[in-house]
Amino acid sequence: MPDNFKAYLKNNWGLTSTEVEQLTECIKTQSVQKDEFLLRQGEVCKMTFFVEQGLLRFYALNENGKSDILQFAPENWLVSDRGSVYFNEPSHYFIDAVENSTVVLIDSDFIDRISEVSPLFRKYNERLLHNHIRHLNKRVSLLLGASAKTRYLDFIKLHPEVLLRVPQWMVASYLGITPESLSRVRRDLATQNFGKK
Amino acid sequence: MPDNFKAYLKNNWGLTSTEVEQLTECIKTQSVQKDEFLLRQGEVCKMTFFVEQGLLRFYALNENGKSDILQFAPENWLVSDRGSVYFNEPSHYFIDAVENSTVVLIDSDFIDRISEVSPLFRKYNERLLHNHIRHLNKRVSLLLGASAKTRYLDFIKLHPEVLLRVPQWMVASYLGITPESLSRVRRDLATQNFGKK
DNA sequence: AGCACTTCTTACCATACATCAATGCCGGGA
């Protein structure tokens, strides 16, 4: 059933069709209703989620009790609190569903199995880690030095589909501004203040 | 000579004294004068630097031509543009020395050698990657939702020594604010506005 | 000692973004 996941295994983790078939029976999927949680602050995160269908969000609560979205995960994305999984410590984050979704559960059992089946797994996982770090470095540098407008334009480049699927207040939360401010940023852009940063 | 590095190999990468001795001859060190560069924007980053002595900084230039410091690396820290190294692509970042420093060069040769000597190397490297991600997630969430004051207090906890060794404008650059604003934050804290965030 | 240089601070004003409140828009449920 999880076709996206199978394609992902082939294209990104270098598995052959045969290897994928060997794994089929131990692939666990789960349906998640909109607003349902996969991880809450305080829990130890036990797995990584692959989004087969739908859209998840990974967020923190800030000092004012508002949510700051660190990451969106649409189809074919992975999401997890890797720190919590790896160090087996309580997470500071939440993961929940923005839309009704189907996820593939990647827990330690699955990782053991895939490591047996494909010796290259470790290598591809390492690539994912490096990619993640690269992405986070970029995010930090934008948050340090770029205006809300620049960050919004960058978001559109990264996630054009997500832009159309989530309410604007979630985009604002990802950008670190209020929904009102995002609304004004958008108005400025529409009013062709293109020269301005 | 690089005693810190040798201790690091033992304590953090699980090598025995014997294994460390085997590596001694292929450990390359380099002196870096204050303000000298180890990496410039546009270059492909070829190695990771272990700070044996001194203090480095990892930074980007923002849209206004000012530097945004992503990371400080005092003694016993590693610094690198891992994304650039791994994907062999031009870096967006700079690394230079804040103080006269001595670094150990960790290039692919060294990694090959250490992998032969210690089979656990990959494992410890993976731990480093996860730690890095955990740290960056925290940094992003603070930048998204915490005030300058909170971020400053958090910085002091993370890097109490660095605070005393760098000019304040560098701390400001790490926090994503101006030196003037940092000065005001510090005045507020000194004037005992402790309740206020 | 004198000078240049950098850093830190402060005062004053500007700007980006936040907050609050009101309005209008839509889409879903009874």
Next chain:
DNA sequence: TCCCGGCATTGATGTATGGTAAGAAGTGCT
């Protein structure tokens, strides 16, 4: 159909932080 709740927008105003300019303190050089 009507209402209701969530969302987006807007205007008025508040606040945190930025920018500029000036001065004071520290450091190193000669």
